[in-house]
Amino acid sequence: MKLVQPTCALKAKGSQSLFSCLTPDQLEKVQQHTCQFYKKGQPIFQEESVPTGVFCISDGLVKVTKLGSNGKEQILRIAKPGDFVGYKSLIKGNRYRASAIAIEDSSICLIPKAIFMELLHENVAFYQQIVHLLCDEIDNAESKLTDIAYKPVRGRIAEALLLLDKAFEDKEQITLTREDLAGLVGTVKETAIRIISEFKHEKLIEINKRSIKIINPDGLVKISHLYD
């Protein structure tokens, strides 16, 4: 287990960062804790386990997943550097309702429960930021819910690719397992592969090895809205 200096606070950009509203004292308290290294594929926490703190992605990429029928994996969201994971269960005081798994080698900072709760109570602005994050998660989940219910897989994959493009912006291309992409839009690997292949033939995307590069975003937008 490699230990790295925490850089979470720096990763989160400007006023977007949850940490931007902390006092120097509070910031220091958070930064005392060290990041831990997680290998690709390694779980950060598991559905139904008891929360120990909030995780802040310092580097890497993490999928937040929920187990569905047939043991299939629904990906709720993908957390990037600067993102937080696991705070909802801490606030509610119940077990995790989802798992978090590194999908790239990652370094992730743990803010222990006690410290997080302290911050929540001490710092109203911080609390409000968290509440806004919660609201965003609701919007996100409810939009996704509606999409999965009524939008065909083709439209959902087009949409997912556009969203992923932002998450992977610095890399210029999307490196996600076909299986994870499928989990993200609620379908199976094979269906995802077939549709990606269609997109390639339609010159909407390019594929290098395994990673996807969008070359015609407008085309994808059109497909993703095709059924509105």
Added chain:
Amino acid sequence: MKLVQPTCALKAKGSQSLFSCLTPDQLEKVQQHTCQFYKKGQPIFQEESVPTGVFCISDGLVKVTKLGSNGKEQILRIAKPGDFVGYKSLIKGNRYRASAIAIEDSSICLIPKAIFMELLHENVAFYQQIVHLLCDEIDNAESKLTDIAYKPVRGRIAEALLLLDKAFEDKEQITLTREDLAGLVGTVKETAIRIISEFKHEKLIEINKRSIKIINPDGLVKISHLYD
């Protein structure tokens, strides 16, 4: 427009109620406002419109919906007496992301934005309750998301009936349009009807006129978990 004395605070039971943590002063401020009557089918607010306050269901039943592809309607949740609707958009300060429509004749109390925000800032316990509601909504949406992604319609309808049974407990039977039931589980009217009909033949439910009564909950539980 009939005006009725507000009874929201009473409808919400015991410590479950959001109002239970208000001071007498605050409670009075809330109760000054009168309920408004909404006929079955009448909208309370519409997706994309600007919030004016929080709605508290005093009597009746309200569906919270989101428009999906093909103009199909996804029902996010059904609000009962004592439930609140529309607070998320107020907190985030954006437009409604969903519509609310009365599915029974209802009387609904509007707590104006200014008063709600005042309560939020004055009363930490109240704020915390709201935050817990937000967390519950996330859990709810994410579970539903996972179900719709991977659980067959049959399982989802079984599950929905079990959940609705609680919402309709005092009535002893479920009175919901087949179309609304379909919207709740993310399918179309006809499919919902066929599955309900199966359940009837399998002696899991009974149907009087249009309303559904569960006679074998365990059977439905089994079906709803069939694909876990």
Added chain:
DNA sequence: CGATCACTTGATAATCCTCAATCCTTGTGG
């Protein structure tokens, strides 16, 4: 350089949606 993991493709089948016609229920106006 063999083994493992990811990707791909095809054939087949299950699930679910669409369209269309009909029946039943409820409410309304005469």
Added chain:
DNA sequence: CCACAAGGATTGAGGATTATCAAGTGATCG
């Protein structure tokens, strides 16, 4: 109180979408 209109419920046939299963191929890593 009845007839009729309107909306909800139902059923059938057909087709589109998507999942499953099986059998590979290509990439990556110790």
